[in-house]
Amino acid sequence: MGNLGGGEVLVILLVALIVLGPTKLPPAIRQIGRVVGEVRRIGQGFQQELREAAQPLQETLEESKEALKAADKEFREAAQEPIEEMKETLKAADEELRREAGEPVEEKAAMPEDAEGEPSEDGEESSRNEPDSGSENAA
Numbered sequence: 001m002g003n004l005g006g007g008e009v010l011v012i013l014l015v016a017l018i019v020l021g022p023t024k025l026p027p028a029i030r031q032i033g034r035v036v037g038e039v040r041r042i043g044q045g046f047q048q049e050l051r052e053a054a055q056p057l058q059e060t061l062e063e064s065k066e067a068l069k070a071a072d073k074e075f076r077e078a079a080q081e082p083i084e085e086m087k088e089t090l091k092a093a094d095e096e097l098r099r100e101a102g103e104p105v106e107e108k109a110a111m112p113e114d115a116e117g118e119p120s121e122d123g124e125e126s127s128r129n130e131p132d133s134g135s136e137n138a139a
Contacts, residue, residue, distance in 0.1 A: 017025055
């Protein structure tokens with residue numbers, strides 16, 4: 001019944017006893033009990049109807065999540081080939097520039113494979129290939 005304590009219920013019963021009298025109090029309490037029970041049943045029925053109405057929406061939401069995950073995976077796979085082509089083009093351009101500048105050409109790519117700067121799973125880009133601010137100037 002909410003936040004009613006034992007003392008509060010006792011005060012309500014004493015006031016009801018004074019107002020209704022000892023003969024009308026038991027039937028009144030029974031009637032209040034029936035009304036409270038009926039309100040609870042109506043509330044439970046309403047909750048059940050809401051759950052049933054929300055079920056198709058939840059199923060649609062789950063299907064949408066799965067479709068979005070599949071589309072994301074497909075997009076990432078489709079984008080992988082152009083990214084690899086760009087890496088190869090950049091590597092070739094870097095080697096050509098180094099040759100023209102007279103610098104030795106390394107066999108490895110200009111960027112290590114593990115520091116590609118691609119977004120991590122939490123959405124932030126990797127900052128491994130960015131120089132530390134201040135560490136080079138400290139010497």
